[in-house]
Amino acid sequence: MNFSHLTYFKKLAEVKHFTKAASELYVSQPTLSAAISSLEKELNTRLFYRANNKIELTPCGEEFYDYVSRGLRIIEQGVQAVEEYEGKINGTLNLGTLYAIQSKDWSQAIQSFQDECGAGLTINITQGFTPSLFEGLESGRLDVIFAGKPQTSNKYNCTYCWAQELAVAVNKRHPLAKKSVVTLDDLAGFHIISYHEDSPVYDEMEALLQQAECELDVEYAYNDEITLSSLVNSDTNDVALLCYSFLVKAFDDVVYLPLQDAPREFHKVYLISNKAITQPRVVSDFVTYMKNYHFPTATVRPLQKE
Template sequence: MNLSHLTYFKKLAEVKHYTKAAAELYIAQPTLSVAISSLEKELGTPLFERKNNQILLTPCGKQFYHYVCIALQNIERGITAVHEYAGMINGQINLGTLYAMQGKYWSEAIRAFHEEYGAPIQINITQGFTPSLTRDLKADKLDVVFAGQTEPDPDLISVPCWAQELAVAVNKDHPLASKKEISLDELEGYHILTYKKSSIVAAELMEVLGSRKYDIEFAYNDEITLSSLVTSNKDDVSLLCYSFLVKAFDEVVFIPVKEAPKDFHKVYLLSKKQGEKSQLLRDFITFMSSYHFPTAKVPVR
């Protein structure tokens, strides 16, 4: 059975038109017709029938189409596997990540994977926020991402890998700055700055706050902005996720929140359930899924 004929059959079954299928295959229509006739002769049964100016699969054709798709997909997988094993292609991963994830342990994990994999590989890194990273993953612009997640997505595989502690950020001259730990009830009466309501963190924060009513300004994208605002205004208070990004703010004191779990904001390794994955990508996902990323906790003062 000719492999090209199977490819032609699959295309005609999907396009349902000889002329259009031949054009997409870059072959002459008679060539396509001969290929289909040859398949039908070999199988001893018609695979297509004409209905209302369309070329439709017969019941036997539908059965055959199912297995042809599997066969062609497996052949493609085999070719990819052989190329990777033989070193015919340099592996490449398009990785998306949150800014806050790229601290010491993230860098060590990337280096450890390079060392374990051995073969030359290229990891292209895209930074962003969860919505854009998830969107690009689904659009196949990224292969795998480190991002947040509000609820399970049926199209994605998610593995929890890292977390950030919730912190109150205040200027070092603020009345709350001497606190080693703080209760949310102690924030009553203060103007509080935090993330935009459209963000995943804001939704998680609302759960922790419960029915409490505070003067909260949901307006900002990230903890760097929130920390800089607290630096410039000694009266303001900020609720943010702690990470290495805020360590540069010497004028700001970070205080853990009693009511919030230590793993307040979880970050996941996200990949698509459907679609082909190279051996390199599968190895990367397996490696990072089992790697230990310590939670970003507020340092003890």
């Protein structure tokens, strides 16, 4: 089985378009088509089918893709291991990250590591939400991710990096907007929106709100800080509870207040890798570097009084 053909198959399975795949592989479309036909002939099955001017993997193709991805990844790790043994820092670090944590400090940390390693290292950054990032870890497509610790973390290596502060987000015209700090009791009587139950933040949020002496009206339904902020940006009645990050500063009509009852390090961000996958040295070097890097916790600042 031709190594190049496997590489071509993997690329086509990911972009699902012959012309685009051929362009990214720097080969002609006939060359790509011939490689896929050769694979299908050797396996005696179809790997792709056409649907609405696109191509999709057949069930056999999906199964084959999982094995090819893992196999190519292992070969890549072997090449990196040999290069590292020879003292070279070459290869690729496939890094996943949540949208909300890509602050200036985060970017500086990534660049600092890149500068230390030199031009031989390529860092591919994938942005996404928590479920897709963990899917990337499981498949081997991602080496390591920045995310919250999963509820079942026994199959992952989790290294603490920094924390996010909890913020109470309200519209500028909301009754709470002029406060400098909010307590759980202050939230009584308001409709509260926050993260859905599958979010890594949910358990922390629920445990905190259960400390309230009064009953709170909480809707756990949303994915991220942007959605929560946009809702209170247009609604003068709701209250959002969210992790404070640089992303929320884009909303001029939203005020972010600290919650007195919440710990300052409310939601911890970890660097996470898959225990089941042997990682090249560059991954462990990256984890060690980030573990020792100083990431400041963003401070929630209330509306300045005029």
